[in-house]
Amino acid sequence: MVDTxxxxxxxxxxxxxxxxxxxxxxxxxxxxxxxxQALNDFKYIIETVGQYKKxxxxxxxxxxxxxxxxxxxxxxxxxxxxxxxxxENV
Amino acid sequence: MWLYQKKLEFPINITNxxxxxxxxxxxxxxxxxGELAASLRYLSQRYTMPNSMGKGLLTDIGTEExxxxxxxxxxxxxxxxxxxxxxxxxxxxxxxxxxxxxxIHPDSSAGSPxxxxxxxxxxxxAIADLHEDLAAEQKARATYEYLLQLAVDPxxxxxxxxxxQREVVHFQRFGELLDNLQFDQNMRKDFYVxxxxxxxxxxx
Numbered sequence: 001m002v003d004t005x006x007x008x009x010x011x012x013x014x015x016x017x018x019x020x021x022x023x024x025x026x027x028x029x030x031x032x033x034x035x036x037q038a039l040n041d042f043k044y045i046i047e048t049v050g051q052y053k054k055x056x057x058x059x060x061x062x063x064x065x066x067x068x069x070x071x072x073x074x075x076x077x078x079x080x081x082x083x084x085x086x087x088e089n090v
Numbered sequence: 091m092w093l094y095q096k097k098l099e100f101p102i103n104i105t106n107x108x109x110x111x112x113x114x115x116x117x118x119x120x121x122x123x124g125e126l127a128a129s130l131r132y133l134s135q136r137y138t139m140p141n142s143m144g145k146g147l148l149t150d151i152g153t154e155e156x157x158x159x160x161x162x163x164x165x166x167x168x169x170x171x172x173x174x175x176x177x178x179x180x181x182x183x184x185x186x187x188x189x190x191x192x193x194i195h196p197d198s199s200a201g202s203p204x205x206x207x208x209x210x211x212x213x214x215x216a217i218a219d220l221h222e223d224l225a226a227e228q229k230a231r232a233t234y235e236y237l238l239q240l241a242v243d244p245x246x247x248x249x250x251x252x253x254x255q256r257e258v259v260h261f262q263r264f265g266e267l268l269d270n271l272q273f274d275q276n277m278r279k280d281f282y283v284x285x286x287x288x289x290x291x292x293x294x
Contacts, residue, residue: 012097020099023154027259030147031266065094079096086098087164089105 002051008060008083009090015056015063018049092153099157100252104168104245109183112169113199114240116186118162118253120196120204123229125162129155131209131226135219140275144216147267148223151260158253163194165249217277220268224261231257 006014025042032038057069061080070077084090118124132152139145170183170192178187185201196204212218234254241247272278 013101016097016099016101019095019097023099024259026150027147027154027263030143030150031263031270033143063096065096086096086160087102087167089168090101090103 002055011056015052018045021045098161100249102164102249106243107173108169109173109178110181112166113183114237115165116197117199121198122208123233125155125159126196126204127208134211138213140216143270144267147263161249166194216271217279220264223264227257227261
């Protein structure tokens with residue numbers, strides 16, 4: 001289940017952790033395409049991180065360039081309000 | 091096409107200014123074993139890979155390298171953004187500053203501009219490409235180890251260690267792909283361990 005009580009910093013870190021898990025499984029499965037445990041882990045991670053990303057975007061604003069969080073009312077949103085770009089200090 | 095996510099693959103928050111360290115790290119942005127060369131190498135070689143395992147792995151590792159390129163740029167940006175010209179004066183970063191201010195430009199740490207001569211794409215000879223890729227991962231790992239020797243700030247050491255570890259993983263995955271092409275796809279090439287005896291052979 002998605003933990004909805006965490007703050008933005010923690011939520012972003014959670015997404016980064018889960019996405020890293022997905023990247024690692026992605027490369028592993030490229031060369032081990034029938035590994036059952038890795039396939040199950042991959043399916044679980046993708047579903048879970050999707051829920052966290054949805055929560056993030058609904059609460060704080062855009063994370064994905066094609067996400068629906070980019071449109072707020074009548075204005076385009078580049079990035080969440082008072083949030084920094086990835087290369088800027090937090 | 092690619093999808094962009096407005097976050098780093100690994101969190102970076104460097105608050106201590108260090109233009110000299112930025113200049114050293116620059117080599118992993120636009121240098122011979124840097125992330126730009128790595129991403130372009132794999133993303134260009136993938137078109138002529140003989141099977142889906144090859145096309146898939148080169149696409150996915152090439153994509154991860156783009157995330158690493160962003161991490162390296164972030165380190166350079168954060169190490170220099172508040173640098174005063176007086177702090178820059180007398181350091182090796184001054185040469186770069188004179189050309190680009192604090193802009194992020196793909197050069198090596200020694201100031202050579204990025205060039206596609208750092209990479210090869212050998213077409214149907216996927217075995218030749220993969221040997222280059224394996225070597226590239228080893229050279230990038232070694233470069234991160236040299237950078238780690240120079241780094242003192244834990245906020246710099248953490249992302250450098252992460253990037254070094256990824257080179258190890260990529261090397262492993264490329265090795266598995268090489269095995270697949272050699273043994274499952276019958277693309278094996280003979281590897282001569284013995285030094286040929288030219289004198290004896292020429293007398294025959």
